[in-house]
Amino acid sequence: MKYKSQQVAYWFFALAMLLLALQIVYGFVMGFARVGYDVLHTVAPFNTARAVHTNLLVVWLLTGFMGAAYYIIPEEAEQELVSVKLAYVQLISLALVGVTAIVGYHFNYWEGRKFLEIPRPLDYLVVINVLLFLGLILVTLFKSAKRTTTSLVLTMGLVFAALLYLPGMIWFDNQAVDSFFRWWVVHLWVEGVWELILGGILSFLLIKLTGVDREVIEKWLYVIVGLTFISGILGTGHHYYFIGTGKTWLIIGGIFSALEPLAFLGMVLFAVAMYRKGEKKHPNKIALNWTLGTAIISFIGAGVLGFAHTLPQVNLYTHGTLVTAMHGHLAFWGAYAMIVLAFISYAMPNLTGRKLYDTSRGNYAFWLSNIGMLGMTVAFGVAGVTQVYLERKMGLEFGDVQNEIKVHFVVLIFCAMMFATGITLYILEFLRYGRPVYDAPEAKP
Ligand code: HEM
Numbered sequence: 001m002k003y004k005s006q007q008v009a010y011w012f013f014a015l016a017m018l019l020l021a022l023q024i025v026y027g028f029v030m031g032f033a034r035v036g037y038d039v040l041h042t043v044a045p046f047n048t049a050r051a052v053h054t055n056l057l058v059v060w061l062l063t064g065f066m067g068a069a070y071y072i073i074p075e076e077a078e079q080e081l082v083s084v085k086l087a088y089v090q091l092i093s094l095a096l097v098g099v100t101a102i103v104g105y106h107f108n109y110w111e112g113r114k115f116l117e118i119p120r121p122l123d124y125l126v127v128i129n130v131l132l133f134l135g136l137i138l139v140t141l142f143k144s145a146k147r148t149t150t151s152l153v154l155t156m157g158l159v160f161a162a163l164l165y166l167p168g169m170i171w172f173d174n175q176a177v178d179s180f181f182r183w184w185v186v187h188l189w190v191e192g193v194w195e196l197i198l199g200g201i202l203s204f205l206l207i208k209l210t211g212v213d214r215e216v217i218e219k220w221l222y223v224i225v226g227l228t229f230i231s232g233i234l235g236t237g238h239h240y241y242f243i244g245t246g247k248t249w250l251i252i253g254g255i256f257s258a259l260e261p262l263a264f265l266g267m268v269l270f271a272v273a274m275y276r277k278g279e280k281k282h283p284n285k286i287a288l289n290w291t292l293g294t295a296i297i298s299f300i301g302a303g304v305l306g307f308a309h310t311l312p313q314v315n316l317y318t319h320g321t322l323v324t325a326m327h328g329h330l331a332f333w334g335a336y337a338m339i340v341l342a343f344i345s346y347a348m349p350n351l352t353g354r355k356l357y358d359t360s361r362g363n364y365a366f367w368l369s370n371i372g373m374l375g376m377t378v379a380f381g382v383a384g385v386t387q388v389y390l391e392r393k394m395g396l397e398f399g400d401v402q403n404e405i406k407v408h409f410v411v412l413i414f415c416a417m418m419f420a421t422g423i424t425l426y427i428l429e430f431l432r433y434g435r436p437v438y439d440a441p442e443a444k445p
């Protein structure tokens with residue numbers, strides 16, 4: 001690594017790994033509950049497990065983004081982070097707020113708004129934490145004369161993500177209005193500003209791993225940012241179809257959300273083109289696998305499987321079913337989990353000086369987790385389509401339908417075990433790297 005303060009990234013990655021492992025545990029709790037082994041019911045009933053599972057997901061991804069930013073910004077700005085001490089304060093307070101929230105969920109201290117379950121009093125602590133994080137990043141960036149497109153897009157994504165947390169903190173007495181603004185957070189995050197974070201990290205990784213000129217890579221980045229905004233903002237309409245907002249949203253939401261896959265398609269073309277153009281000399285093959293994998297799987301999970309239920313004619317039937325869970329898993333995995341894992345794979349050799357570039361454990365981690373997740377997606381998909389058919393076409397009762405589709409959760413658990421094996425190998429590899437060492441030599445393409 002080039003800058004001493006980049007070391008702080010390591011501890012964010014370590015926290016992310018821990019939270020990812022916990023997220024998977026809660027996934028299994030739900031999976032087993034679905035097939036009749038609801039053994040942890042008293043500690044973590046399905047609804048609690050679900051909230052914990054998805055919140056841990058969001059928190060470990062954000063932790064990973066923050067770690068990546070603490071690594072990328074000093075390097076792009078050619079300037080040490082302004083305060084390493086405060087970055088550690090931020091890390092520890094983030095972990096404390098996270099743990100408090102998760103423990104609280106087990107005592108039913110949470111709000112029933114999917115993905116935004118953190119109770120509002122705790123939200124204020126989240127805000128303070130994020131302000132500290134942004135302060136450190138922004139001051140570092142502005143102290144330096146060097147502002148690259150990559151660092152600006154990444155920072156813009158982080159700043160907007162923080163701003164968009166706020167609409168979720170307003171109180172509304174009306175359930176429909178509350179739902180309307182909930183999507184400003186949930187949708188505009190994953191189909192808007194997080195895509196900028198993704199684009200920024202992807203661009204940094206491609207610059208480092210392919211050796212293609214920065215100018216070429218950053219030109220693509222502009223195109224992706226443009227496509228994201230053109231489609232994603234009004235694409236929010238695909239959540240406003242039947243919630244009491246009026247018929248115009250059927251048209252706006254349908255058209256603009258149908259364009260959203262273009263940004264993800266752009267990313268695949270971008271990543272693959274840069275890979276082809278590059279000299280393929282960088283020794284860190286695993287990081288390259290994860291980087292290209294991110295672009296490809298996010299296109300399938302977000303682009304293709306998102307499109308599959310985004311038209312109002314389809315969403316009328318699929319809304320809120322396991323079809324949504326199918327898409328949610330592969331989209332979050334492909335776009336945001338994989339980019340964090342790609343970044344960690346890239347950064348660890350540079351942080352520690354240990355070059356575990358193309359180990360069989362690392363390769364198994366990549367393939368098992370990806371094949372496992374694809375299998376889980378298929379299992380959710382088959383269960384979801386069956387659910388839609390039986391429940392919404394045939395008119396069977398919800399509970400009876402859930403009984404009928406139990407068998408698909410057996411398949412899900414099987415695939416999830418494969419997935420979890422891959423992740424276990426990834427974490428073992430992470431641990432094998434050990435602690436960061438300053439002056440560790442860096443590999444070049
Ligand atoms: C990486 C990007 C994406 C992620 C992480 C993601 C994730 C999710 C998640 C978790 C949900 C469930 C939200 C909830 O019910 O609270 C959801 C819903 C939805 N997503 Fe995505 N998504 C992404 C991109 C897309 C794209 C590009 C499209 C369209 C082309 C799309 C179409 C939809 C639709 C229509 C729903 C509503 C499903 C329903 O009515 O139940 N998504 N998405």
Ligand code: HEM
Pocket residue numbers: 023024027028030031034050053054057321324325326328329332333337412413416417419420
């Ligand atoms: C061992 C692995 C996992 C298992 C067994 C698992 C299982 C589940 C189950 C059973 C649900 C609830 C679905 C329902 O409402 O019935 C769920 C929800 C969810 N999980 Fe997982 N999961 C796992 C890993 C992951 C990973 C790695 C991610 C993200 C990268 C993820 C993202 C989500 C999301 C976004 C939802 C909410 C979906 C929605 O809103 O419809 N899960 N998971």
Ligand SMILES: [Fe+2]
Pocket residue numbers: 187191235236238239
């Ligand atoms: Fe959306």
